[in-house]
Amino acid sequence: MATETVVHTALTLTDQLPALQIVVPFVAAPLIVLLGGRRWAWPIAFAASLASLVIAALLLASVLDGSIISYHMGGWAPPVGIEYRVDAANAFVLLLVSAISTVVLPYARTSIAREVSERHHALFYTAYLLCFSGLMGVAITGDAFNVFVFLEISSLSTYVLIAQGAERDRRALTASYDYLIMGTIGATFFVIGIGFLYMATGTLNLADLADRIADKGDSRTIRAAFAFIVVGIGLKVAMYPVHRWLPNAYTYAPSAITAFLAATATKVAVYVLLRFVFSVFQPAFIFEVHTLEFIILPFALVAMFACSFVAVFQSDFKMMLAFSSVAQIGYILLGISFLNETGVTAAVIHLFNHGITKAALFMAVGAYVYSAGGSFYDTMQGLGRRMPLTSAAVVIAGLSLIGVPGTAGFISKWVLVQGALEKGWWPVAILIVGSSLLAVIYIWRVIEVLYLQPTPEDSRVREVPMSMLVPIWIMTLACIWFGLNTDMTMSAAQAAARGLLAGSAGMMGQ
Amino acid sequence: MVKEFGLDWTFVIGHLNYWLFIILMMTGLYIVVAKGNLVKKIVGLNIFQTAVFMLYISVGKVKGGTAPIFPVDMNIDPDVLYSNPLPHVLILTAIVVGVATTSLGLALAVRIREEYGTIEEDSIQKIDRDTCLQDANLHSEVASEPR
Numbered sequence: 001m002a003t004e005t006v007v008h009t010a011l012t013l014t015d016q017l018p019a020l021q022i023v024v025p026f027v028a029a030p031l032i033v034l035l036g037g038r039r040w041a042w043p044i045a046f047a048a049s050l051a052s053l054v055i056a057a058l059l060l061a062s063v064l065d066g067s068i069i070s071y072h073m074g075g076w077a078p079p080v081g082i083e084y085r086v087d088a089a090n091a092f093v094l095l096l097v098s099a100i101s102t103v104v105l106p107y108a109r110t111s112i113a114r115e116v117s118e119r120h121h122a123l124f125y126t127a128y129l130l131c132f133s134g135l136m137g138v139a140i141t142g143d144a145f146n147v148f149v150f151l152e153i154s155s156l157s158t159y160v161l162i163a164q165g166a167e168r169d170r171r172a173l174t175a176s177y178d179y180l181i182m183g184t185i186g187a188t189f190f191v192i193g194i195g196f197l198y199m200a201t202g203t204l205n206l207a208d209l210a211d212r213i214a215d216k217g218d219s220r221t222i223r224a225a226f227a228f229i230v231v232g233i234g235l236k237v238a239m240y241p242v243h244r245w246l247p248n249a250y251t252y253a254p255s256a257i258t259a260f261l262a263a264t265a266t267k268v269a270v271y272v273l274l275r276f277v278f279s280v281f282q283p284a285f286i287f288e289v290h291t292l293e294f295i296i297l298p299f300a301l302v303a304m305f306a307c308s309f310v311a312v313f314q315s316d317f318k319m320m321l322a323f324s325s326v327a328q329i330g331y332i333l334l335g336i337s338f339l340n341e342t343g344v345t346a347a348v349i350h351l352f353n354h355g356i357t358k359a360a361l362f363m364a365v366g367a368y369v370y371s372a373g374g375s376f377y378d379t380m381q382g383l384g385r386r387m388p389l390t391s392a393a394v395v396i397a398g399l400s401l402i403g404v405p406g407t408a409g410f411i412s413k414w415v416l417v418q419g420a421l422e423k424g425w426w427p428v429a430i431l432i433v434g435s436s437l438l439a440v441i442y443i444w445r446v447i448e449v450l451y452l453q454p455t456p457e458d459s460r461v462r463e464v465p466m467s468m469l470v471p472i473w474i475m476t477l478a479c480i481w482f483g484l485n486t487d488m489t490m491s492a493a494q495a496a497a498r499g500l501l502a503g504s505a506g507m508m509g510q
Numbered sequence: 511m512v513k514e515f516g517l518d519w520t521f522v523i524g525h526l527n528y529w530l531f532i533i534l535m536m537t538g539l540y541i542v543v544a545k546g547n548l549v550k551k552i553v554g555l556n557i558f559q560t561a562v563f564m565l566y567i568s569v570g571k572v573k574g575g576t577a578p579i580f581p582v583d584m585n586i587d588p589d590v591l592y593s594n595p596l597p598h599v600l601i602l603t604a605i606v607v608g609v610a611t612t613s614l615g616l617a618l619a620v621r622i623r624e625e626y627g628t629i630e631e632d633s634i635q636k637i638d639r640d641t642c643l644q645d646a647n648l649h650s651e652v653a654s655e656p657r
Contacts, residue, residue: 030592036530145600159614163621170625171638184555184611190563191604192535198597199569236524315649376649 014058018071018084019095021140024048025133034128038118041125046105050127052100060091063150070142079208081332084212086143087498089348093139093271096352100263101357102134107471108256110464111366116164124164128260131157136267144194144204144280147272148187150381151236155183158265168369172252180244183497184425186235186242193228196221197280210280223287229276230291236269239296239333240303248255248384250322254255255366258318263359267351270467274347277336278500289339297337301431303330312445317375318365320442321358324401328354329436334414334428344417345499350412351484355402360475361396364390367464367472371502377445380439382455384447387463391450393476398443400479403436407483411490513567527568530579546631548622554613563601570597 013020028048032041061067063086071084086094108128116124134154138147147282159180165172168465198204198407200221201212213222229241238246246266250258281288304327311323331356335347363373372379400407403414413432465467482489522529528583534557541554570593578595580586623629 145603149603150606152611156607156610156614159618163618166621166625171641173618173625174634175620177548177622180611180615180618181551181555184615185539185542185558187560187607188559192565195562195565195569195597204596253588315646374649376645378649432547 004228005384007412015071017055017059018069019073019087020139021052021059022084022133022137024051024055024358025129025136029126029129029133029414032122036122038121041122042105042109045125045129046102049098049101049105049132052132053095053102056091056094056098056136056489059086060088060095063088063091064492064495066499069108079203079205079482082146083142083205083207084140085207086140087496087499088492089499090139090271090350091276092348092352092492092496093268094136096267096355097132097135097139097264100355103471104256104260104263104359104363106174107259107363107366107468111468112254113369115168115256117167120164124161127157127160129188130154130256131161131260131265135264138268142205144197144209145191148194148334151190151458152187152271153189154265154268155236158261159183161257161261162249164257165252165254169252171248173244175248175252180240181236187275188234189228189232189235191232192224193232196225196228200225206280210282211349214282216284218287222281226276226281226285226288226291229274230296233269233273233276236266236335237273238266238326238329240299240306240326240330243303243329245306247319247322250325250362251319252314255318255362257364258322259359259366262321262362263355266325266329267355270329270347270351271335273504274336274344274500278344283472292337292339296333297428300330300333301428302433303327303437304334304435308435308442311442312438312444316363317368317380317446320446321361321365321440324439324442325358325501327359327439328401330435331413331416331432332430335419338419338423338425340419340422341494341501342415342422342498342502345490345493346412346416346419348496349415349493351480352489352493353408353412356475356478357397357400358438360393360472360479361401363443363468363472363475364394364397367468369463369466372461377449380446380449380500381453382450382459383461384450386459387453389463389469389470394450394465394474395447396476397479398446398510400483402439402443406480407481408479408481408489410483411486527564531561531565531568534558534564537561548619548629548631549616551631552612552619552645555615556608556612559604559611563604563608566601566604570594 025048031046036388059069066088067290069086070078071086072078073082073084076082112121113122132316133155134157137150138154141147159176162179163173163176194204197209200216200219203212204207216222234244250262250483253261277292278289307323307327307330311320311327314320314323330348332347332350335350336341336344367387368375368380368383372383391434395405401410403409413436417429418434420426454468485496513532538554538556538558538561542558545554547550572591572593575591575593578592622634626634628634636641
């Protein structure tokens with residue numbers, strides 16, 4: 001891959017930000033292995049993640065007005081060369097991924113020290129950074145095949161990270177293996193889809209693809225491409241009927257990894273889906289409208305109910321949250337299937353709000369694993385008194401998951417209901433509220449276990465160290481902050497939705 | 511291109527590599543789904559991926575085109591027709607990804623063998639189910655005692 005040292009018209013450092021966004025974590029990953037010491041592993045990973053966060057914030061600030069940054073990798077002009085393309089939609093995703101990573105890493109240092117043996121630490125943080133740069137790469141690139149390559153970089157390192165949970169429970173290995181099989185089938189379907197697109201249009205650049213599909217109109221090849229891409233990315237998103245890899249992978253992975261993946265990996269996949277469904281293929285393309293309305297919408301509704309229902313009957317907090325994640329992805333897909341601006345805004349904003357909520361909750365799970373040695377409800381009995389700060393965070397983030405007013409989760413569900421009503425689909429609006437009631441039940445079970453059950457007499461459980469509490473509370477406060485102050489998230493999500501719904505025009509910049 | 515009731519044989523034969531792509535792809539996918547042995551599943555995955563490589567390479571072929579290599583003296587004859595090199599380049603990347611996936615999958619199979627003592631999916635699932643039942647018995651007091 002060409003780096004920023006190639007002679008290029010962009011000369012200042014600011015012009016190189018899109019490349020640096022990927023290059024910094026990508027170079028830092030092998031650096032950890034080369035330096036070899038586990039002493040340096042964490043500081044390097046954290047520095048790279050922090051640098052990415054700063055870059056992502058700068059990028060988002062410069063595209064919030066609806067402008068688009070197009071970066072030519074190695075100085076090759078777009079349709080031929082690989083283009084990095086930043087607009088409101090993916091700058092938002094970049095910020096989410098890097099922010100979550102920067103908050104989760106300090107937490108990971110303490111949590112991983114207990115869950116993964118020390119000799120694996122250097123390689124662990126290498127895999128983490130590779131996963132991180134893969135996810136960032138998927139979001140930033142404007143080239144269809146490059147999406148696949150970055151997707152596989154992040155997926156392969158994800159399999160490794162999940163398998164690290166094997167020291168606590170060997171089922172992490174089978175979970176990782178299952179995910180490997182499913183993930184590879186998904187990625188290969190995605191490549192087949194891109195192959196068909198290339199056959200039909202002769203280009204791989206996303207903006208160029210959008211233009212040529214708009215010119216050429218519908219054909220059987222393009223339909224096949226659409227079907228393969230939706231199924232392939234659907235596997236990565238954990239769309240309802242192909243979500244089976246997710247609960248086990250999330251449950252048996254190390255806590256910090258679950259928090260990171262739940263908040264970022266599926267969200268980035270949703271972004272790819274949005275990008276392909278709205279920018280590359282036209283929203284006016286009737287085959288797509290039917291797919292969204294008759295396949296994605298019903299499955300999203302089923303996911304919201306079936307997986308929430310399964311979550312109610314779990315006896316493991318972590319497994320419960322994993323099933324709840326599949327249900328929440330249902331809300332995001334529902335927003336997409338509305339095909340109107342409010343619906344897509346709801347999808348983008350829920351992507352962000354659910355990301356921070358789940359990060360807070362999964363980190364709290366890790367805190368119980370750290371202190372009490374497990375996340376089953378009976379090991380957590382009465383811990384609300386022993387671990388008051390962690391448990392208070394669970395309550396607040398849980399309320400956000402339900403969608404109680406004043407929390408981030410409320411905002412996204414509110415916009416989603418508005419989107420349904422705009423379409424005149426009031427039964428869907430009722431179903432959204434109805435499935436939130438299931439969330440009330442599964443969150444209440446946790447609160448009951450934490451506060452209303454007696455603490456065992458001989459319990460020696462103590463509150464977790466500050467290095468874990470602070471990240472948990474940053475995310476929890478973010479749940480409240482983005483529930484009360486919606487200017488930043490709403491304007492970014494609306495800008496993203498407008499850009500996406502404008503189809504190929506949105507890719508060109510208004 | 512299917513005319514009257516008979517098949518257009520030039521179409522069928524002319525797209526031979528696409529038929530092979532479909533057959534190989536389906537064979538691979540079938541092995542992944544139907545076989546219980548973890549290593550066989552990886553083999554199936556490989557066949558599945560290789561089929562996709564074939565699809566891409568077929569797309570790159572230009573009728574009458576030669577290998578896309580410029581002459582050493584760089585005197586490019588505009589009349590010479592070259593095949594499209596782009597799919598080949600893409601597939602080189604995809605092959606690397608495939609190799610990485612295979613090695614990681616096999617490494618996981620080795621670790622699973624160490625932990626479970628088997629690489630047959632049925633027995634692994636049985637062991638996992640038993641562990642889940644044990645977990646449920648150990649940790650279900652809360653669930654079973656309504657308060």
